[in-house]
Amino acid sequence: MSRIITVGAAQMGPIQKDHSRSEVVERLIDLLRKAHQSGCDLVVFPELALTTFFPRWFVDDISQADHWYETEMPSPITQPLFDEAKKLEIGFCLGYAELTTDGHRFNTQILVEKDGSVVAKYRKVHIPGHEHNEPNRPFQHAERYYFEPSMEGFGVWKAFGGRLGMMICNDRRWPESYRVMGLQGVEMILCGYNTPIHYVPDPSQDILQGFHNSLVMQSGAYQNGSWVVGVAKGGVEEGVDSLGQSVIVAPSGQIVAQAFTTGDELITARCDLDWCAKYTGTLFDFERYRRPEVYGRITSQRGVVID
Ligand code: CDT
Numbered sequence: 001m002s003r004i005i006t007v008g009a010a011q012m013g014p015i016q017k018d019h020s021r022s023e024v025v026e027r028l029i030d031l032l033r034k035a036h037q038s039g040c041d042l043v044v045f046p047e048l049a050l051t052t053f054f055p056r057w058f059v060d061d062i063s064q065a066d067h068w069y070e071t072e073m074p075s076p077i078t079q080p081l082f083d084e085a086k087k088l089e090i091g092f093c094l095g096y097a098e099l100t101t102d103g104h105r106f107n108t109q110i111l112v113e114k115d116g117s118v119v120a121k122y123r124k125v126h127i128p129g130h131e132h133n134e135p136n137r138p139f140q141h142a143e144r145y146y147f148e149p150s151m152e153g154f155g156v157w158k159a160f161g162g163r164l165g166m167m168i169c170n171d172r173r174w175p176e177s178y179r180v181m182g183l184q185g186v187e188m189i190l191c192g193y194n195t196p197i198h199y200v201p202d203p204s205q206d207i208l209q210g211f212h213n214s215l216v217m218q219s220g221a222y223q224n225g226s227w228v229v230g231v232a233k234g235g236v237e238e239g240v241d242s243l244g245q246s247v248i249v250a251p252s253g254q255i256v257a258q259a260f261t262t263g264d265e266l267i268t269a270r271c272d273l274d275w276c277a278k279y280t281g282t283l284f285d286f287e288r289y290r291r292p293e294v295y296g297r298i299t300s301q302r303g304v305v306i307d
Pocket of ligand 1: 141
């Protein structure tokens with residue numbers, strides 16, 4: 001029997017600073033309904049899908065930013081999204097900023113099953129950008145000030161009839177993210193992102209943002225025989241233009257659906273999880289062909305060491 005997940009990548013356009021959580025939840029519910037009408041089992045929302053991308057501003061006292069974080073999930077404001085999903089029997093994946101009861105701050109994504117239960121929580125591992133205010137930049141990317149890196153790593157969960165994993169934005173640029181999930185037999189990886197088109201440390205990369213976005217997800221999918229669903233919050237948000245180009249990538253590395261706007265847009269694909277085995281059982285049969293005995297540097301060393 002074939003195992004199909006019809007997945008929706010629910011790209012969002014900008015969320016401005018003065019947009020309320022309730023307004024945003026309405027947009028998410030609208031996308032959820034569209035996904036339901038398209039026959040989706042699962043809909044994936046972007047990174048930090050409830051607020052503007054607040055790490056673009058610096059505050060001297062981090063508690064001034066507490067209002068951007070969720071302290072519970074669901075909360076009274078997000079409960080209507082959970083209720084609607086349960087009513088429609090559709091699962092979802094949602095990114096948000098998490099402030100734990102003991103004061104830890106994470107960039108988080110949850111996976112919610114069709115019955116409304118939270119089956120998995122993933123906290124971002126690779127935190128890009130900078131820790132301190134850099135006033136000469138046109139905008140900040142102070143994720144390293146606002147979020148601590150997760151020590152929990154990359155999990156894979158049984159859900160939606162398959163084995164699903166999650167990663168968030170910058171994680172998609174690192175082959176280790178995919179491979180750690182690949183070694184757990186992942187069949188579909190869900191990834192929300194916010195990617196400013198202007199890369200301040202090296203503007204020569206600006207024109208390549210779309211290329212690099214699909215390059216990393218296509219290669220990660222192919223090299224690990226997994227579906228990858230990459231979902232943007234794109235468009236001009238508080239003056240910062242961000243990449244759209246949400247994609248659904250097959251285990252072959254081929255793009256099977258791609259967003260063509262930078263606004264709220266749903267793309268979908270019927271994903272046959274058994275397609276993964278065509279790759280994980282042949283060219284990328286890890287058990288047969290990998291050589292972990294010569295990969296020691298991957299985990300024993302962080303930066304480049306020149307002998
Ligand atoms: N949100 C996020 O991780 N964005 C990064 C931008 C890198 S530039 C500091 C990304 O990899 O797309």
